[in-house]
Amino acid sequence: MGREIETKCIHLESEEDCIKNYGAISYPIYQTATYAHPGVEQSTGYDYSRLQNPTREHLEKIIATLENGNDAFAFSSGMAAITMAMELFKPGDHLIVDSDLYGGSIRLFRNVSEKNGITFSRVDCYKEDVETYVQDNTKAIYIETPTNPMMNVTDIRKMAEIAKKYKLLLIVDNTFLSPYFQNPLELGADIVIHSGTKYLGGHNDTLAGFLVTKSEEISERFRFLIKTTGAGLAPFDSWLILRGVKTLGLRMERAQENAIEIAKWLKTQPAVTKVIYPGLEEHLGHEIMKKQARGFGAMLTFQLRSKEDAFTILEKVRLIQYAESLGGVETLITYPTTQTHADVPEEIRIKNGITDATLRLSVGIENIKDLLEELERVFGELEEKEW
Structure with missing residues (x-):
């Protein structure tokens, strides 16, 4: 065995x-x-x-x-x-x-x-x-x-x-x-x-x-x-x-736990128009993932109401860091339009659904309470700005 x-x-x-x-x-x-x-x-x-x-x-x-x-x-x-x-x-x-x-x-x-x-x-x-x-x-x-x-x-x-x-x-x-x-x-x-x-x-x-x-x-x-x-x-x-x-299993499990909680939280936010995470039952690939994988991972993407909303979040985050990599112990937030997909022609980005209001989150292994407090602060300031 x-x-x-x-x-x-x-x-x-x-x-x-x-x-x-x-x-x-x-x-x-x-x-x-x-x-x-x-x-x-x-x-x-x-x-x-x-x-x-x-x-x-x-x-x-x-x-x-x-x-x-x-x-x-x-x-x-x-x-x-x-x-x-x-x-x-x-x-x-x-x-x-x-x-x-x-x-x-x-x-x-x-x-x-x-x-x-x-x-x-x-x-x-x-x-x-x-x-x-x-x-x-x-x-x-x-x-x-x-x-x-x-x-x-x-x-x-x-x-x-x-x-x-x-x-x-x-x-x-x-x-x-x-x-x-x-x-x-x-x-x-x-x-x-x-x-x-x-x-x-x-x-x-x-x-x-x-x-x-x-x-x-x-x-x-x-x-x-x-x-x-x-x-x-x-x-x-x-x-x-x-x-x-050596710590891959521990990190993947913890990061996934955090990602699921954050995906659910983002769904409750007025500024978020769509949350894309395979661990959510409404995701089109959810059932396929259950058949071919042992987990859903810790990457998620979400759409906001506007480019201005996206920029405000990127400017306000502190514990969550604005950077373009993924998969580390730190939670990172990325703006695909100017970072990971900056060299991709605009017509391809738009066809794929990447807009100027798209953000990608690589969820790390921090305590989930601290991550949610950070998001609550940032989105709270975003809603205050709207008013």
Whole structure:
């Protein structure tokens, strides 16, 4: 019987590494660029840290275990990981991608991938008939679920069935839920992407990205690419992510508890016209989430009456900080129009539902009483301003 995920966050199935490293409980940081050879045509298993480093390798094993994959690859950022995934494709290839993605992904596809001869169909994968967009040169379906920032939920099993039918790759960005709440490989995905900067690291103190797969063929390709491009995660940053992952389960549970309470509270506010959180029963993806995930996460988006309301809230928050990342222990509020999706063309933002009155909340692990007091103060001042 395999270990539960909370334990997997802390321990690999094999405890040999602890013995090899003098019993060190915290895995050592191998801060070295190169490795001495014991003799001619002999190796310790490591030759040069661009190829592999013991600290990074240990982290990759942990992440592969959490996602139930055969292999994982740690990169210098989430965008470095997505860029590497795009290296699987060649000029003339076509991809079906969700229309509501993180702005950096959209920017990469429009300004780099398209320049390299790859074409895209942008589809609302959670509601459109994705199969009708498959072309002779289609090679993959790329989704986030839930999406950033509109929290659309796509049925991963359904996408996997389409991908298998047409011999396509299914690539799933699992950043918002983390492997603690969702495992796309178990649902039929071929590649899982994470911005490790977010929930895996959990402390807003480093950048990282991951690709995870069960396929030996894809694994071999990524291993070649990561050593060739030099985009691997540095030893110290690998150690920071290892440290963060140890508390992943505790953080995800607490943040989700807080998010549910805040979503319910926001629904009572006159200034809020819509609350978008999959944990609410009225969310269109609520039932799908219950089938394919173990939780609803701690990300939520809400719409206000006006741009002025949004700006007032951003100016008034103090405990909740106005910043554009997510997944850390701190609660952060983001204005997608000028932050995460600033480079996304206006017509795409509007089509996806991102207006100048949209705010995104990454709920942290603070005491819920303090978070609600902060929101009550800010929204109270907002209503006073209205009068």
